Amino acid sequence: MGGSESFYRSMFDLSRTLFLQQTTDGVLKHIVSSLQGHFPFAVSQVYMSQDTTPSDIPILPLVFRHDGNDLCTRAFMEGKPVLGYPAGDADERGIPTFAAAVPLIGKQGVYGVLEVRADSKPLDRPDIDLLVGIGETAGAAFENARLYEQSNLLVTELRLINEITKRLNQSLRVSDIFQYACKELIDVFQADFACILELDRKEGAFVVQATNLSEMLSDTFEIDYGFVGLLHRTKEPVIVSDYSHNARIESKLMNSTGSRSLIASPILVNEEVVGAVLVTHAEPNYFTYENYKLLLLLAGHIGLAIMKAQLHAELNRMVITDNLTGLYARRYLDEQVHSMQQKDARGSLIVVDIDNFKQVNDTFGHQIGDQILRQVSAIVRSCIRDTDIAARWGGEELAIYLPQLTLEQTERVAERIRSRVERETDPSVTVSCGIAEWSRSDEKVSVETLFYKADMALYSAKHNGKNQYRVG
Structure with missing residues (x-):
């Protein structure tokens, strides 16, 4: 009975601590300290999938092995605890090390694996039950914190989009829209450089209309050149983690600035490419998938603002122009x-x-x-x-x-x-x-x-x- 009380008390304390955390980093820190506190006689490790590997917390990315013998891979894929003796893992006496791998699981998926390896003291049933309990509780807490962060990020992005859209719609000059959008993109993404190009259909070329790289302002690029050519062909955004390792596409912006990270998006109006947005940074792996999605949204709003300004300019032209001669009224x-x-x-x-x-x-x-x-x-x-x-x-x-x-x-x-x-x-x-x-x-x-x-x-x-x- 005492063992049960101890188990439930541990789970209660852990749940209370974890569910008070509002960030995934906070949850992960307490997971690590909980494993070290409950299993001081063993080697414990937290493995996370996706990009959840904060540098200041001793967490490793989960590397998937498909030989069927890796306990962590099996626990993640099967979504249940896996016990065994990892191949080739033994103490100095040659006695195989016993390990338990438990998935960090929530209602929406598996986020990682908790692993405990013991040789000086084998894991008994209560130890394994405790580890499973930690995995389930921590998985739910991690998922909650992740959803909370995502909801906060979404609210922040919506506010940002609303503010930028409001400012964009205040201007009815296309040149002003380009300049404001370029400045905001640099601020939003904390980027080094940004470049907005407009497609000149008569010339069949992209023209740089706004950038903080003065040497490129008003530059003209062929319609199939570099990243803008890729955006024009595919009508899809692009993310480059490290241009120095993947420079198959020529880019004056990347080469001139020494940038390594890039996010880029076409500007679409009525499903047709009218321009392109490129944002860069000197550090590799700088932009996240969330940045990539946000740029796509912002490019859409830039496109709408451009269309509105062009329609206003055309209406104004019609008002001040004689229809027959094309001269002013x-x-x-x-x-x-x-x-x-x-x-x-x-x-x-x-x-x-x-x-x-x-x-x-x-x-x-x-x-x-x-x-x-x-x-x-x-x-x-x-x-x-x-x-x-x-x-x-x-x-x-x-x-x-x-x-x-x-x-x-x-x-x-x-x-x-x-x-x-x-x-x-x-x-x-x-x-x-x-x-x-x-x-x-x-x-x-x-x-x-x-x-x-x-x-x-x-x-x-x-x-x-x-x-x-x-x-x-």
């Missing part, structure tokens, strides 16, 4: 001229009108008239700078605002447009142009005044033979 031009007149020192305006456009429509039809409008608009776009603004002013009239240009420079642009329209349109048409300029020294600076002067100059060109430009 008049309202956008007015707003931009007003804005530039607040900060610039000077600027000029060209108003372009297609000569005899009604006659073109009457002769060739409105479809040809639309084609002429598109041809003239394309010529205008090719004759101006990226900083200039060309818009459809109304009907067959176009307007071009040229920031910071002198009158002489503006006249050259107008003449270039006039001569090219006459040569390159089919059927051939001509245009008349009115030019106006403003400067900070003018008595009155306004959008209305500038357009009035250009309109009067256009009127003069029309009534003096057409196919020419005049200055107002």
Whole structure:
């Protein structure tokens, strides 16, 4: 009876201690100390499967042997205690060592094995019962702590994802999204380097849009190059534990930074790859499977934010763009001229009108008239700078605002447009142009005044033979 009381008291004390632990490390430390306390006459060892091998606790990874003679492998695979004499294990007198291997088992699976080897004092029935009890109690406690850690990790990840998603959705500029996401990835994973690339479908290449490695910013990579090529082909994330031992895939990011660990994920929108995310660290085996899964989730949210920003940009483009010519709408031009007149020192305006456009429509039809409008608009776009603004002013009239240009420079642009329209349109048409300029020294600076002067100059060109430009 005394032995039973001692057994139950030991189990009660152990259960109370283990189930108070909220971390797997805490449970494992108490398992080790419990084995040493209950079996001081024997050699005890805890073996764990998966990646549960903390460096500060004397625990070994479970190595599976398939010869059928390894007690720990059998205990783990069978999920029950295994007793016996390990082959080749004996004391100095040649007496075989007796060993007991007990699975560390919970309701959801087996997590490891507890092994006790004894030669000075053989294990008796109470010892084995105690070891089995420790295995069952410790297995349940370990499982509880593991689930608690996983739930805490999940809550933390959900909060993180929610915060990052909220911040991503606050920006409607794709460039801002790339920059913010890159910074957050480095912070979240405590990584050394991160790189976000966007797929340029027209060029068939990936372009680096954000990275903390300045030498790679704006670099372009072929669509099948390195890890981004792998992500593009498979549409699946990648984890590399040690690049130095597995450098079959060429990577400028890994080679330039001396990184050894990598997690990478494609950025998908509607199941199509639109970009890629790469995160690296100098240490091998740095990233965990949980990091791998989290990156996949974050890449998905980055993709959604990019899609939202692109849709907003497209909607904005449609609002400020004339559908027929592809030039800006008049309202956008007015707003931009007003804005530039607040900060610039000077600027000029060209108003372009297609000569005899009604006659073109009457002769060739409105479809040809639309084609002429598109041809003239394309010529205008090719004759101006990226900083200039060309818009459809109304009907067959176009307007071009040229920031910071002198009158002489503006006249050259107008003449270039006039001569090219006459040569390159089919059927051939001509245009008349009115030019106006403003400067900070003018008595009155306004959008209305500038357009009035250009309109009067256009009127003069029309009534003096057409196919020419005049200055107002």
